[in-house]
Amino acid sequence: xRRGGGSHQRCLGLTPTPPPPCVQPCCRPLCYEQSExxxxxSLQMKMxxxxxxxxxxxxxxxxxxxxxxxLVEDSCLGFCFEVHRAVKCGYFFLDDxxxxxxxxxxxxxxxxxxxxxxxxxxWKSKECVCPNCSRSIAASxxxxxxxxxxxxxRNSSRIANRRIANSNNMNKSESDQEDNDDINDNDxxxxxEKKAKKRKSDxxxxxxxxxxxxxxxxxxxxxKNGFSVCTSxxxxxxxxxxxxxxxxxxxxxxxxxxxxxxxxxxxxEELRSLLTTQCGVISEHTKKMCTRSLRCPxxxxxxxxxxxxxxxxxxxxxxxxxxxxxNDSFDMTDSQALISRLQWxxxxxxxxxxxxxxxxxxxxxxxxxxxxSESRKTKKKKSHLSLVGTASGLGSNKKKKPxxxxxxxxxxxxxxx
Amino acid sequence: MVVSKMNKDVQVRAAINQTxxxxxxxxxxSELLRAKLIECGWKDQLKAHCKEVIKEKxxxxxxxxxxxxxxxxxxxxxxPASVKKELLQRTRTFLAQHASL
Numbered sequence: 001x002r003r004g005g006g007s008h009q010r011c012l013g014l015t016p017t018p019p020p021p022c023v024q025p026c027c028r029p030l031c032y033e034q035s036e037x038x039x040x041x042s043l044q045m046k047m048x049x050x051x052x053x054x055x056x057x058x059x060x061x062x063x064x065x066x067x068x069x070x071l072v073e074d075s076c077l078g079f080c081f082e083v084h085r086a087v088k089c090g091y092f093f094l095d096d097x098x099x100x101x102x103x104x105x106x107x108x109x110x111x112x113x114x115x116x117x118x119x120x121x122x123w124k125s126k127e128c129v130c131p132n133c134s135r136s137i138a139a140s141x142x143x144x145x146x147x148x149x150x151x152x153x154r155n156s157s158r159i160a161n162r163r164i165a166n167s168n169n170m171n172k173s174e175s176d177q178e179d180n181d182d183i184n185d186n187d188x189x190x191x192x193e194k195k196a197k198k199r200k201s202d203x204x205x206x207x208x209x210x211x212x213x214x215x216x217x218x219x220x221x222x223x224k225n226g227f228s229v230c231t232s233x234x235x236x237x238x239x240x241x242x243x244x245x246x247x248x249x250x251x252x253x254x255x256x257x258x259x260x261x262x263x264x265x266x267x268x269e270e271l272r273s274l275l276t277t278q279c280g281v282i283s284e285h286t287k288k289m290c291t292r293s294l295r296c297p298x299x300x301x302x303x304x305x306x307x308x309x310x311x312x313x314x315x316x317x318x319x320x321x322x323x324x325x326x327n328d329s330f331d332m333t334d335s336q337a338l339i340s341r342l343q344w345x346x347x348x349x350x351x352x353x354x355x356x357x358x359x360x361x362x363x364x365x366x367x368x369x370x371x372x373s374e375s376r377k378t379k380k381k382k383s384h385l386s387l388v389g390t391a392s393g394l395g396s397n398k399k400k401k402p403x404x405x406x407x408x409x410x411x412x413x414x415x416x417x
Numbered sequence: 418m419v420v421s422k423m424n425k426d427v428q429v430r431a432a433i434n435q436t437x438x439x440x441x442x443x444x445x446x447s448e449l450l451r452a453k454l455i456e457c458g459w460k461d462q463l464k465a466h467c468k469e470v471i472k473e474k475x476x477x478x479x480x481x482x483x484x485x486x487x488x489x490x491x492x493x494x495x496x497p498a499s500v501k502k503e504l505l506q507r508t509r510t511f512l513a514q515h516a517s518l
Contacts, residue, residue: 064508069493071447071504075454076463076492080484083467087479092471 035073271311280307435515442511446504453500463492 086092108117126139132149147153151162274280279290281299289307290299454460470487471479 060509060512064505064512067443067446067508068501068504071443071450072493072496073489074447075451076489077485078451079460079463079492080481080488083464083471083488084479084481084484087471087476092476093468 035070035077038070268312275308275311279304280311282307438515446507449507450500450504453503454496457497457500459492459495459497459500462495463488466491 083092107115109115110117113119123139127136128139128142129135130137130142130145130149132146137145144153147155151157274289277294279292279294279296279299281290281296281303282288283290290296292298294304467484467488470484474483
């Protein structure tokens with residue numbers, strides 16, 4: 001056996017620890033040689049024993065114990081050498097900290113605290129101020145709120161909302177901006193429905209028709225009936241005309257249509273071309289223009305006409321209008337005219353057939369269809385006169401005085417009659 | 418003569434082989450033991466004890482023999498029973514396998 005330090009360690013099975021400080025054979029500690037010799041001897045003995053057959057269990061056990069003892073001793077020796085080297089090289093006490101620091105970082109063992117001494121739910125009551133909307137938000141809800149607020153998260157739909165806001169700012173429409181936002185948000189979040197419901201008092205004059213913000217509206221859409229869809233679609237008309245007295249181009253931009261058939265991004269020419277080829281009736285549920293053909297069964301011609309008038313001015317007509325009556329009757333009217341006609345649902349001034357049909361369908365919005373069609377054919381002149389009288393009144397009172405406009409019109413109509 | 422010589426060679430070779438195998442087994446065992454001792458905290462305990470000894474004796478005057486004399490008995494005692502059992506089992510198995518030589 002060679003007597004190099006490295007090989008010795010190998011023989012002993014020690015980890016590759018560095019050699020003891022002094023490598024001279026003369027200075028090597030005694031234990032080395034002793035253990036070396038012992039090991040060698042024991043190995044030889046074992047070999048001899050094993051070569052002799054007929055080993056009994058006690059002897060085997062004794063040998064096993066001896067081998068174990070040797071192994072443990074090796075480990076201890078190896079450890080000693082490590083420590084001694086560390087002491088002599090000066091890094092033995094390096095991993096110790098001074099008592100002061102030890103006290104600072106002592107493990108805390110109190111109830112309600114973790115081992116660092118921090119309170120468990122300390123951040124539950126803390127509130128942060130959102131930099132975007134300047135609201136105070138609970139800390140645990142802050143991240144999701146920020147996601148929605150900044151419109152950058154996976155589930156946030158603020159991209160569309162941002163677009164509306166941008167186009168709203170661009171056009172600077174003067175009225176009902178909040179209303180529109182609420183309406184626009186209807187489809188996106190339930191929160192705005194609450195706001196919209198609060199404003200129900202402001203929109204009482206919609207009562208003849210279906211409340212645009214009630215859940216019934218969306219339910220009717222879900223039935224996917226031809227009629228039910230029409231009722232909800234027809235309810236868009238009051239909404240459309242309520243925004244302002246004038247048919248400004250700003251109106252379309254208030255109403256949020258999603259991409260696809262979003263008329264907020266279309267120019268007048270594009271709109272016109274679109275309306276000449278497609279149905280174009282705006283669904284109240286999705287705020288999209290219908291892309292079906294001009295003869296689409298889900299919407300009536302009346303709705304299509306109303307949409308075209310809304311977008312393109314009073315002189316706009318359906319591409320396939322059957323009678324020229326429409327042109328005549330709408331020469332003088334603006335949106336206000338239509339508004340006033342729309343509210344005559346329950347009035348008794350109209351012909352019995354009109355009122356009857358309108359009363360039965362009071363809450364369905366068909367009144368619009370029947371009213372318009374009847375008046376168009378038989379009472380166009382009357383409608384002109386009365387409309388002129390009430391137009392201005394309607395325009396200004398659209399928001400604040402829903403009821404008053406209704407009573408006056410029957411009286412005017414009476415006068416005419 | 419040649420045959421006997423060959424026999425002797427074979428025997429010697431066999432003996433060497435056996436030694437080598439045993440050494441390998443020994444090395445493996447000691448590696449295993451070291452790992453287990455570190456795992457169970459034996460080394461840290463012993464280190465703490467060493468620190469005390471060194472502080473007593475003075476950092477400059479520590480010798481290996483001192484350390485050995487102090488540490489070895491404590492080390493032997495501190496080995497956990499489970500580790501001892503496992504190692505003994507391993508050795509017995511090895512011996513049982515190679516006893517028939």
